[in-house]
Amino acid sequence: MKLVLVGVGQAGGKVMEAMVAYDRQSTGGFVHDAVAVNTARADLLGLEHTPLARRVLIGGSRLKGHGTGADNELGADVASEDIGEVTAALDDVAVHDVDAFLVVAGLGGGTGSGAAPVIARELRRLYSEPVYGLGILPGRAEGSIYSLNAARSFMTFVDHVDNLVVFDNEAWREGGESLRTGYGRINEEIARRLGVLFSAGEVADGRPVGESVVDASEIINTLGSGGVSTVGYAATPIDRPERRLFSRQRVAPDVGDSTNRILSTVRKAALGRLSLPCELSSVERALLVVSGPPAFLDRKGIERSRRWIEAETGSMEVRGGDAPVDSDYVAAAVLFSGVTDVPRVKELQQIAIETQRTMRDIEAEGPEGLQDLLWSGDDGEDGID
Numbered sequence: 001m002k003l004v005l006v007g008v009g010q011a012g013g014k015v016m017e018a019m020v021a022y023d024r025q026s027t028g029g030f031v032h033d034a035v036a037v038n039t040a041r042a043d044l045l046g047l048e049h050t051p052l053a054r055r056v057l058i059g060g061s062r063l064k065g066h067g068t069g070a071d072n073e074l075g076a077d078v079a080s081e082d083i084g085e086v087t088a089a090l091d092d093v094a095v096h097d098v099d100a101f102l103v104v105a106g107l108g109g110g111t112g113s114g115a116a117p118v119i120a121r122e123l124r125r126l127y128s129e130p131v132y133g134l135g136i137l138p139g140r141a142e143g144s145i146y147s148l149n150a151a152r153s154f155m156t157f158v159d160h161v162d163n164l165v166v167f168d169n170e171a172w173r174e175g176g177e178s179l180r181t182g183y184g185r186i187n188e189e190i191a192r193r194l195g196v197l198f199s200a201g202e203v204a205d206g207r208p209v210g211e212s213v214v215d216a217s218e219i220i221n222t223l224g225s226g227g228v229s230t231v232g233y234a235a236t237p238i239d240r241p242e243r244r245l246f247s248r249q250r251v252a253p254d255v256g257d258s259t260n261r262i263l264s265t266v267r268k269a270a271l272g273r274l275s276l277p278c279e280l281s282s283v284e285r286a287l288l289v290v291s292g293p294p295a296f297l298d299r300k301g302i303e304r305s306r307r308w309i310e311a312e313t314g315s316m317e318v319r320g321g322d323a324p325v326d327s328d329y330v331a332a333a334v335l336f337s338g339v340t341d342v343p344r345v346k347e348l349q350q351i352a353i354e355t356q357r358t359m360r361d362i363e364a365e366g367p368e369g370l371q372d373l374l375w376s377g378d379d380g381e382d383g384i385d
């Protein structure tokens with residue numbers, strides 16, 4: 001599937017570049033073009049894989065390139081004002097070769113949170129191709145205002161995309177590691193998961209074609225029109241005797257082993273850590289991609305895994321296929337679409353409601369509080385002159 005990536009804000013730009021890097025190193029071929037949009041000049045300058053003509057500064061006249069300071073209403077305003085500059089950067093993209101757009105943003109800050117839904121809405125207005133979102137939720141430790149931003153942006157973003165794939169930073173925090181130092185690792189994880197899915201049907205020169213290829217229309221049908229998705233992933237190392245130095249062995253892998261290996265990898269992918277943890281019984285549709293060396297991609301294993309996902313989710317719409325790659329792993333990526341039972345989203349909404357209430361209370365007592373602070377204890381002659 002060929003995508004145009006639009007990375008909005010700092011997280012959006014970095015995750016977009018991680019996907020571009022994955023695409024290049026794996027010859028995946030799913031990134032057709034990539035554009036970065038930001039209100040902060042320094043963030044745009046920090047990008048590594050994006051040509052200058054594909055870096056768009058918005059809100060320059062109002063914000064002087066200094067960002068929104070986590071104010072997502074400001075992010076949405078300047079995106080609306082400068083939307084022409086964003087779409088102009090896409091003018092020379094050969095959209096007829098593209099299957100979809102993917103707008104990527106961290107939802108806790110100001111720029112990505114506010115501008116990504118505005119940009120997605122405009123892309124949907126201009127193009128007939130589907131527009132998907134990749135929304136990154138903030139960690140709990142980041143504080144209430146980030147949760148409030150994320151809860152508000154989440155609701156708007158879902159409305160303006162054909163599907164919102166969600167990645168929760170909170171679920172991906174590792175013990176002893178701050179979120180900041182973990183971002184590189186998390187971004188690679190996002191790139192790998194989406195990379196395996198989106199590059200499934202793309203055949204680079206010299207790469208073998210799968211037995212049952214997952215093509216763009218299957219991904220589009222799984223994502224559907226509207227709703228939220230999450231992605232699972234797991235990989236199992238394989239022994240490839242033919243690759244050992246001086247080895248003359250040309251042993252085909254045992255079929256039974258291959259079937260079981262695929263099934264256990266798919267179970268790990270679905271039952272392990274999802275990009276956004278959710279109840280699998282609330283999944284509407286699913287797509288399974290199993291990748292690895294062709295000799296290890298056992299058809300029966302993929303079929304049984306598909307049926308296992310059907311039983312686990314209760315969904316009647318589970319698509320699946322293989323993606324041959326030269327690697328030392330058999331990997332499974334599962335896209336669960338149309339999920340509705342997501343505790344983390346409910347938690348974010350609760351934090352957002354409480355934060356909003358507290359902010360209103362503070363605002364309401366604002367003037368008296370300041371008068372109290374400034375009153376020096378005496379209005380008469382002895383007061384501060």
Ligand code: GDP
Nearest residue numbers: 009010011014106108109110111112138183186
């Ligand atoms: P913006 O530039 O105003 O959109 O704000 P940022 O992108 O800097 O931050 C928005 C949110 O994205 C933060 O609250 C973090 O949760 C998250 N974030 C920031 N940088 C990264 C990153 O590199 N990777 C990931 N996964 N999340 C990030």
